[in-house]
Amino acid sequence: MTYTEATEFLFSLRRFGWRLGLETIQQLLELLGNPERSLPSAHIGGTNGKGSTAAMLAAILQAAGRRTGLYTSPHLLDFTERIRVNGKPIGEAEVTHLAARLKALCAAHFPHSPTPHSGPDAAPDRLTHPTFFELTTAMAFQFFRQEAAEVAVIEVGLGGRFDATNVITPQVSVLTNVSLEHQEYLGRTLPEIAGEKAGIVKPGVPVVTATRGEGYEVIRRTAAERGAPLIPIQEAYTWTIRESGLAGQTFDLSGPTRRYVGLRIPLAGRHQTENAVAAIAAGEALEAQGFRVGEAAIRHGLEQARWPGRLQIVSDRPRILLDGAHNPAGAQALAAFVAEQRSTLNRLILVFGVLRDKDWEAMLAPLGQLADQAILTHPPADRGADPHELVAADRYCPKVEIATDPREGLALARAVAQPEDTILVTGSLYTVAAALRALGVPVN
The missing domain is CATH 3.90.190.20 (Mur ligase, C-terminal domain)
Known part of the structure; x- marks a missing residue:
């Protein structure tokens, strides 16, 4: 199999669309020896800003000396953008090797073609072939294990509750914000959509959020029901933007554990400052669990963060x-x-x-x-x-x-x-x- 053949195989599954459910991805990961359990993780969901937040958190963890995996979607130009370790994209040879292995596993264990998702509670056939996103997610976890990643930052693909990434029990979850999107899959109203996104909240796992209004109330209730410590950044942090322009922003931040002066991000737009605060809050939540992060890593990581195609x-x-x-x-x-x-x-x-x-x-x-x-x-x-x-x-x-x-x-x-x-x-x-x-x- 060549790289072109590997990506053609993966992209051919796009015609089946999304299937929001966990049974198939769980079966596939079990066949791979559950690579998703091999390392600690941060799970990033929300409507907008989750990719930027994931990229900034990954940069912070890398700056702290952790070998860091980053899984995001979609890609802009090339499939390899989706899966990175310490900022370096997965190689074409690795994609080819893993795609061939996954294709063989699917041929042996999943004989039926994928079927399009028909609603939030649709149950997939036990033998239904994994979708494009399920295979890509499995590839990311397997690659992170192969590359001895020490921590992974995982961006939700669609929704949360039934997204293929929701097989992990992370050390911290982030829900950036909630607005109307993908209503054919997630529900017609903001509370319904927030409920789907809050599906990534795990018992006892800290949840960072910048969500406001109706969406926040849903996330707050879900966190309380599951005993998940909630960190609403608008309440836990205060920040002041000192400079904002096309080249990025400088801001000061005060939070529960420390005060930062003159933090710099090379991402434009005031909304990116909010995303940066969410990334910092997630980093501090990991720090409280024994991860060595520190102010220097937060400062340097934010300065090095890049997220193409956004301003x-x-x-x-x-x-x-x-x-x-x-x-x-x-x-x-x-x-x-x-x-x-x-x-x-x-x-x-x-x-x-x-x-x-x-x-x-x-x-x-x-x-x-x-x-x-x-x-x-x-x-x-x-x-x-x-x-x-x-x-x-x-x-x-x-x-x-x-x-x-x-x-x-x-x-x-x-x-x-x-x-x-x-x-x-x-x-x-x-x-x-x-x-x-x-x-x-x-x-x-």
Whole structure:
């Protein structure tokens, strides 16, 4: 098997979609000797910011001298981005070897094709073939064991309660925030979605959260029922942002155990400060359990943290800014950052490509009102929305054009932009990935 054949095998399973349930992944991991039990872990869930939080916590643990595994999804350009040890992506040879082993296990033990998920409580067939995400999750755990990782930071894929990653009993759980998303899987209301996400709360395991409102109440009740110490960062910590700009932020933080002055993160947007505080709180929760972390590791780890495709500057003159905001809450956070920096951006040209199952109007409204021109495009995905169907876009932006794909949209934007202008590419990680490819910008 070659690397291309390995990824083709894995990606072929995407056509079956998601199956939210734990029985199949538990069977698969048992066949592998339960690698998920071989190391301590932190479990990161929520709607937005969980990838950034995971990346920052992993950087902190690595700076503390721990050999750290990091499992995130989705990838931007290459499958290997999903699985890392000490910041280094899994190699193509390792993906190939593990995919071949997993394929053989599946052929021997799971004879039936995967079936699409039909609801939160649907029970999978005992012999149903693992899905793409289940195989990828098993691959990550097996790789971390092979590489002698000392701790793993695991990002939830979808929801929480029935997500394939929810086979672990971590040392700390994090729920960044809760907003409406994936309602066909997780429920129609905010409390229902929060209940699914709170499914990662384990008895006795500390839970860090930045969630507010109805979502917080669900998480608070769940933590109380399960005897899980709750750390709501808005109550346990206070922070002041000293500097905020395109290059990142500097902030001061006071918490239960220490005070930090002049913490620096290279991630832009005030929402990333909140994610950083969640990562620090998780690190301190691990510290309370005997992990050596310390202020120096927290400070250095945050300074070294990177999370591509999130308010990432990839070019100057004109400035090209990429952000993977793909739901209304993410778009609101992005719009808040753009509004704050508006005077430094000159003319703003928005390149916007969204998936058709998203509330595109709630995303485009706050962003379009800040833009001088919008170019609507089609993300390279089966679920990509036809830009011609975004008929009300001119309500939110004075000038609207259509491009067939993000590459063309980026070319149109660059053709009209002056050197001092800013091009913002957003709406979907698929759109951002296409822009990275068009510009030849690597991720790893």
